[in-house]
Amino acid sequence: MRVVFMGTPDFAAASLRAVLDAGYEVAGVFTQPDKPKGRGMKFAECETKRLALSRGLDVYQPASVRTPEALELIKGLAPDILCVVAYGKILPDEILALPKYGAINVHGSLLPKYRGAAPIQWSVLNGDEYAGVTTMYLSHDMDAGDVIYREATPIGEYETSGELFDRLAAMGAKLLVKTLRAVEDGSAPREAQDEAGATYVGQLDKSVCPIDWQASPREIIKHICGLNPWPVATMELNGQVMKVYMASYTNTVTGKAPGSVVSAGKAGLEIACGGGRTVMITELQAPGKKRMSAHDYLVGHPVRVE
Numbered sequence: 001m002r003v004v005f006m007g008t009p010d011f012a013a014a015s016l017r018a019v020l021d022a023g024y025e026v027a028g029v030f031t032q033p034d035k036p037k038g039r040g041m042k043f044a045e046c047e048t049k050r051l052a053l054s055r056g057l058d059v060y061q062p063a064s065v066r067t068p069e070a071l072e073l074i075k076g077l078a079p080d081i082l083c084v085v086a087y088g089k090i091l092p093d094e095i096l097a098l099p100k101y102g103a104i105n106v107h108g109s110l111l112p113k114y115r116g117a118a119p120i121q122w123s124v125l126n127g128d129e130y131a132g133v134t135t136m137y138l139s140h141d142m143d144a145g146d147v148i149y150r151e152a153t154p155i156g157e158y159e160t161s162g163e164l165f166d167r168l169a170a171m172g173a174k175l176l177v178k179t180l181r182a183v184e185d186g187s188a189p190r191e192a193q194d195e196a197g198a199t200y201v202g203q204l205d206k207s208v209c210p211i212d213w214q215a216s217p218r219e220i221i222k223h224i225c226g227l228n229p230w231p232v233a234t235m236e237l238n239g240q241v242m243k244v245y246m247a248s249y250t251n252t253v254t255g256k257a258p259g260s261v262v263s264a265g266k267a268g269l270e271i272a273c274g275g276g277r278t279v280m281i282t283e284l285q286a287p288g289k290k291r292m293s294a295h296d297y298l299v300g301h302p303v304r305v306e
Helices: 010-019 047-054 066-077 119-125 161-185 217-226 293-300
Strands: 003-005 025-030 035-037 043-044 081-085 103-107 130-136 147-154 231-237 240-253 259-263 268-272 275-285
Touching: 003 010, 003 047, 003 066, 010 025, 010 047, 010 130, 010 161, 025 047, 081 161, 103 161, 119 130, 119 161, 119 217, 130 161, 147 161, 217 240, 217 275, 231 275, 240 268, 259 293, 268 293, 275 293
Parallel strands: 003 025, 003 081, 081 103
Antiparallel strands: 035 043, 103 130, 130 147, 231 240, 240 275, 259 268, 268 275
């Protein structure tokens, strides 16, 4: 079966690698155009592009797939199927209709929950017990196509979005290969999504970073884990905005106002939160400094206990 692969970030690269290792013929790889990154704003290749080039594959990076040129390009590659994984662009119906077996997608949630962007981060932010991956047939509406397979996994209590992202990327890659084999031999199931259960999530930005100390300990810890590694939770300390990477539960009961410093020592920085409880900040980063344990930060930067 001749595959055209469309994907951009690391999550997609894992799936491309699995498709290649499974022996499928990949006629071409589409990624989003290279974007400037870092202080020097140099154009950086995405992981999927780097992998494709290392395997000798042709890479295409059209600014838009909604042009006659893009349609002709894909038509010329003569795919039997399109594999779309975090490509970042919505494909027009004309392209979806080209391949014999249509277009399939790997999505980082248990659809129909969390259609849209950043489903992995939102599953952590919302304190879900389970996350997962879904393979589906692409349709006109975003993430609304018929489901082929789902696979769920528990979310660890302190698991960050970055850690969950890596686990789901590997799970999604295996599920994509399973899906390709089932589509090819005609055994792939097809289940319409329950529209009544559909939820939508959007991209994250830095407006969600500040920690709400009125929230419960679990809500705060899930907020910190869900925004790690990006865009990272923040708090104000000593007149500075600090990035907060990790925190843990405590057994402390306090009458101090949420946001007050309850203790500062070897265990970390203990902050009062909702319900008369506290959380222990264990890893943070001051402006212009490296990420470090809260204890190491406190050695050189005393914090007044309120």
